[in-house]
Amino acid sequence: MPKERERSNNERSFLFGALNEGLRLDNRGFDCFRSLELRFGHEFGFADVRLGATRVIARVSGELAKPLPDHPFDGIFTIASELGVMGSTAVESGRFSNEQEVVLARLIEKSIVRSNAVDLESLCIVSGQHCWHIRADVHFLNHDGGLLDACAIAVAAALQHFRRPDVSVQGGMVTKYTLSERVPVALSIIHIPICVTFSIFGNEWDMTLLDATLQEEHLRDGEMTITMNRYGEVCQIAKAGGLSIHAGALRHCIRKALVKVEDVTTFLFKRLEEDQIQRARLDNKLECADDYRRPSAPTNILH
Amino acid sequence: MAIAASLTVLPRADGSATFKSGLTTVIASVNGPMEVKSRDELPDKTFIEVNVRPAIGVGGTRERALESLIVSALSPLILRTHHPRTLLQIAVQLVEAEDHSDTTAILPVCLNAAMLALIDAGTPLASVLIATTVFLNVDKEGNSSSKHVVAYAKGGRCVFAESTGSFDEAEFARAVEEGRRECALDAREDVDMDGKETVGMVVRRVIEKKVEADMRWKEL
Numbered sequence: 015m016p017k018e019r020e021r022s023n024n025e026r027s028f029l030f031g032a033l034n035e036g037l038r039l040d041n042r043g044f045d046c047f048r049s050l051e052l053r054f055g056h057e058f059g060f061a062d063v064r065l066g067a068t069r070v071i072a073r074v075s076g077e078l079a080k081p082l083p084d085h086p087f088d089g090i091f092t093i094a095s096e097l098g099v100m101g102s103t104a105v106e107s108g109r110f111s112n113e114q115e116v117v118l119a120r121l122i123e124k125s126i127v128r129s130n131a132v133d134l135e136s137l138c139i140v141s142g143q144h145c146w147h148i149r150a151d152v153h154f155l156n157h158d159g160g161l162l163d164a165c166a167i168a169v170a171a172a173l174q175h176f177r178r179p180d181v182s183v184q185g186g187m188v189t190k191y192t193l194s195e196r197v198p199v200a201l202s203i204i205h206i207p208i209c210v211t212f213s214i215f216g217n218e219w220d221m222t223l224l225d226a227t228l229q230e231e232h233l234r235d236g237e238m239t240i241t242m243n244r245y246g247e248v249c250q251i252a253k254a255g256g257l258s259i260h261a262g263a264l265r266h267c268i269r270k271a272l273v274k275v276e277d278v279t280t281f282l283f284k285r286l287e288e289d290q291i292q293r294a295r296l297d298n299k300l301e302c303a304d305d306y307r308r309p310s311a312p313t314n315i316l317h
Numbered sequence: 318m319a320i321a322a323s324l325t326v327l328p329r330a331d332g333s334a335t336f337k338s339g340l341t342t343v344i345a346s347v348n349g350p351m352e353v354k355s356r357d358e359l360p361d362k363t364f365i366e367v368n369v370r371p372a373i374g375v376g377g378t379r380e381r382a383l384e385s386l387i388v389s390a391l392s393p394l395i396l397r398t399h400h401p402r403t404l405l406q407i408a409v410q411l412v413e414a415e416d417h418s419d420t421t422a423i424l425p426v427c428l429n430a431a432m433l434a435l436i437d438a439g440t441p442l443a444s445v446l447i448a449t450t451v452f453l454n455v456d457k458e459g460n461s462s463s464k465h466v467v468a469y470a471k472g473g474r475c476v477f478a479e480s481t482g483s484f485d486e487a488e489f490a491r492a493v494e495e496g497r498r499e500c501a502l503d504a505r506e507d508v509d510m511d512g513k514e515t516v517g518m519v520v521r522r523v524i525e526k527k528v529e530a531d532m533r534w535k536e537l
Contacts, residue, residue, distance in 0.1 A: 055412075056340060056413065057413060060372075060412075060413060062412075067328050067329075069327070071412060073372050073373055094374075096375070098368075098370060098408070098410075099346075099348070099368050099406055100327070100330070100346045100368075100408040100410055102329070149373070149374070151372070151373055151374060153370060153410055155327060155344060155410065156327045156328060156329055156330075157329065158328070158329070
C-alpha cells in the first residue's frame with residue numbers, strides 16, 4: 015500500500031512564498047471555500063457533495079431495532095465513515111490503518127452524533143422494545159482535502175433529505191408501512207452542525223486558510239476544526255497539537271466560521287427545496303400516467 | 318432500460334468509471350500496478366484485489382461474493398504477466414440501486430464499471446468484457462423464472478455466466494444467445510436490435526470518445 019508521497023522542499027517554499035504575498039495557489043481568497051455542489055439521488059437520504067475536487071457521498075438509512083438498555087426512550091443514530099481504498103490508495107480496506115482516519119471518524123461523531131443533531135426521542139416507537147436505528151454511511155470517493163467539511167455537509171444534507179417509513183402501534187403490535195402505502199416521514203432534526211477546518215501556516219506572521227486542498231493540507235503546520243450551526247452555537251472545537259494559535263485569533267476564526275456556516279446552510283436549504291420541487295413534478299407526472307396502479311404491497315408486522 | 322457510462326470521474330485514481338443501468342449506479346476505480354504487500358506478492362503475475370462497498374452498511378457476505386465473482390470474470394482478461402510482483406487494486410462503490418439485495422441486477426453493472434475503469438487506467442487487457450442480465454419467461458408482474466448474468470468478450474464469446482432460478486439446457490442456451498445480442502458491440506453483426514443501443518454500443522461509444530479526446534494532439 016503506497017504511502018502518500020511527501021511534499022518536496024520546492025513545493026513547500028513555493029506555497030509559503032505565495033502565501034507571504036497574499037496569494038493562494040488556486041487564486042482563492044484565504045477565507046474562501048471551493049465551489050460547493052450538492053446533488054440528491056432518486057432514493058431518499060442520498061447526498062453527493064463536491065467541494066472542489068473532493069467528492070463525498072452520504073447515505074442515510076433506517077431500520078427497526080431494539081433500544082439500548084440504558085436509554086429505553088431513545089432511538090439509535092450512528093455514522094460510519096471509513097476512508098476506503100477509493101478515496102486514497104494509502105489506506106487499507108476493512109480497518110483503520112492510520113491516525114488520520116480515526117481522528118476523522120471521531121470528529122464526525124463528536125460533531126453530529128454527540129451534539130444531538132438528530133432528536134433521538136422521536137425515533138422511539140415502543141419504549142424499551144422498538145425504535146428506529148438511523149444509520150449514515152459516508153463514502154469518500156476522491157480526497158483533495160477538506161474531507162471533514164465535505165462529510166459534515168453530506169451527512170447534514172442526507173439527513174434532511176431522508177424519509178423513513180411510517181409506523182403505527184396498536185396494542186403491542188407495530189405495523190411498518192412501505193414507502194408507497196403511507197407518506198414517509200422526515201426525521202426530527204434539532205440543528206444542523208457544519209464543520210469548518212482552518213489550516214494554520216507559520217510564517218513571519220501566522221495565517222489561517224479555510225478549506226485547504228490536499229497539497230495545502232500536507233504542508234500546513236497546524237489545523238483546527240470548528241463545528242457550529244447557523245445560530246452561532248459552537249458544537250465542538252478540535253485543535254490537537256500543531257502550531258499554536260493566539261486566543262484572539264481563535265475568536266476571530268469562530269466569527270469567520272459562523273459566516274461560512276450560514277452560507278452553507280442557506281445553500282443546503284435552497285438545494286433541498288429545488289429537489290423537492292423536482293420530486294413533486296415527477297410524482298405528478300407518474301400519477302397522471304395511464305398505466306399507473308397504486309401498488310398494494312404487504313405490510314410488515316412485528317410484535 | 319437507460320444505460321449511461323462515463324470515464325475518468327475520479328481525478329486521483331489511475332482509472333475510474335461510472336456505469337448506470339436504469340436506477341442502479343456504480344462507480345469503479347482502478348489503481349495499479351502498484352506496490353504489493355509481501356504476503357500477496359506473486360513472482361510471475363500481478364495480484365488482483367477487488368473491493369466492493371455497498372451503498373448502505375459496511376459490507377458482508379454478499380459483497381465478498383460479488384468480489385470473488387468480479388475477480389473470476391476479470392482476471393483471465395488482464396495480462397497479468399506484464400507486471401509481476403505488483404498489485405492491481407479495483408474498488409467498486411455501489412452508489413444507488415433499485416434493490417440493494419438483488420445481486421443479479423448489480424453484478425453486471427459492477428462488471429461493466431470495473432472493465433471501463435481498467436480501460437481508463439490503461440491496464441494491459443486481452444479483451445473487453447461486456448456484461449448484462451437476461452430475464453427468462455417474464456410474466457405480467459415482472460417476475461421471471463430464471464435470471465442469468467452473462468458476459469461476452471471479443472467476438473461475442475461468452476466468458477462468464479452466473480444463473481439463478483429454474484431452467485433447462487435449452488433455456489440456458491436461449492439466455493446466452495439473448496445476452497450476446499444485448500452485448501453486441503455494433504449493429505453490423507448478425508443481430509437485430511430494433512433501433513435501440515446495446516450495452517456494447519454504449520461502452521464502445523464512451524471509449525471512442527475518450528480515445529478521440531486523448532489523441533487530440535495528433536491533429537495539431
